[in-house]
Amino acid sequence: MTQHLSGGPVLVVTKELDPAADLVVDELTIRHVPVMRFDMGDFPQTISLSVAHAAAPWAGILADEYRSVRLEEVRAVYYRRPRLPAVSEHMEEPHRSWANEQALAGLLGTLYALPVTWVNRPEADGIASHKPGQLPVAAAHGLRTPRSLITTDPEAVRKFCHQVGGRVICKPLMGGPLEYPDGRRTGVPTHVVDPDAIDDSVSLTAHLFQEWVPKSHEVRLTVVGTEMFAAEIHAGSDAARVDWRSDYDALTYDVCKVPDDVRAGVLGWLEHFRLNFGAFDFAVTPSGDWVMFECNPSGEWSWIQNRTGLPIAAHIADLLAKGRP
Structure with missing residues (x-):
């Protein structure tokens, strides 16, 4: 049976521009830990995968044009919001969508099977x-935790505001910006609710309301x-x-x-x-x-480290360098 090597590489799976991942890679380099950094969005066009399974975990090669690793030697994976695999745009539908699903299942499914530490x-x-x-x-x-309400019912919001008896805020249920056709991207901030302004627009989608916490x-x-x-x-x-x-x-x-x-x-x-x-x-x-x-x-943390000096990257690198749980 192939044995996991504690001194093997760390996979850093993220998008091309990621300041947080940059800091972690720097810390791993200081510790002389080999790293392969890649974006899943480049698979399978510029990243290749060839692995086999017998009685042991998957073994074989993951490679791009600059480097390669043997997956059975990987010690940990740092995973931060990579793009999804994308096959050639020259492939026509419906075969392109089907092939994209196959690429995701092949690459991410193989990585899932690695018995190593993930963050996360x-x-x-x-x-x-x-x-x-x-x-x-x-x-x-x-x-x-704050008292909270998720609803599409305007009357439920009015009742909630009355029960709280103070300020109420509304915030998105999940992250992500508004993306406009002209390419503009804006965030959706938390805002204080005016009870008199609650109307039927609440019914258009799910909303999260919470009591204001002094x-x-x-x-x-x-x-x-x-x-x-x-x-x-x-x-x-x-x-x-x-x-x-x-x-x-x-x-x-x-x-x-x-x-x-x-x-x-x-x-x-x-x-x-x-x-x-x-x-x-x-x-x-x-x-x-x-x-x-x-x-x-998978929240951002590099700006906190830069503002405070807290050694977040160093501890992520230590956790990854330690290897399998």
Whole structure:
């Protein structure tokens, strides 16, 4: 049987331009860990795969025009939002769509079968990224969460606003920008709801409403394995106080400690979803309570490291270099 080599390469599967992946690759290079970085969107046009299975895990070659690795020697996979495989545009439909599905099943299915550490496995990442599933798990592990409503019913929103008895916000249920035909891309920020302005447009799609949580500041908590890196985010504008992503220029940062009960809840949350990484967003109330809003299992973290000096990339590299679980 082929044995896994602890000194083998790390696969970094991401899009071409990814500052976070760049930082991790740099840290792996410092540790003399071999790396093959690629985007699945280049398979099968400029990436080739040839693997075989007998009694052992899949063994064989994954290669691009610059490098190659033997998959049975891979020690870990860092997976961050790559493009999907794409066959030649010269192939006509319906064969092109069918071939794209075959390419995805062949490449990602083979990678799935590797008995190694993932940050994060994409199927676990996908399940954990859904906000409706996040909040009950957080509450079950002792984390405080805001009262929330998901609905397409305008009357339900009005009742919710009345029950809350204070400010209510509306936010997207999932990430992703608005993409216009002219190529413009804009984010959809969290906004405060005017109860008098609620109308039938609510029925057009699902909406997420939450009670407004009074806060002295917010915290981006980045977790790598069991290591936690917490950064306070202080808003310097009205827009940033509602959604700090809407005004990065108005933000200042400080490093902070994580309360023991929050640490325990976050680790339980990650274990529930089988994740090795998570970027959590918390509000800290004036009385010091931490309230979890959400977690992005593949969230951005490079800007937090650059602003605070927190060694996030180094710990991701350490986790990957360690190899299989």
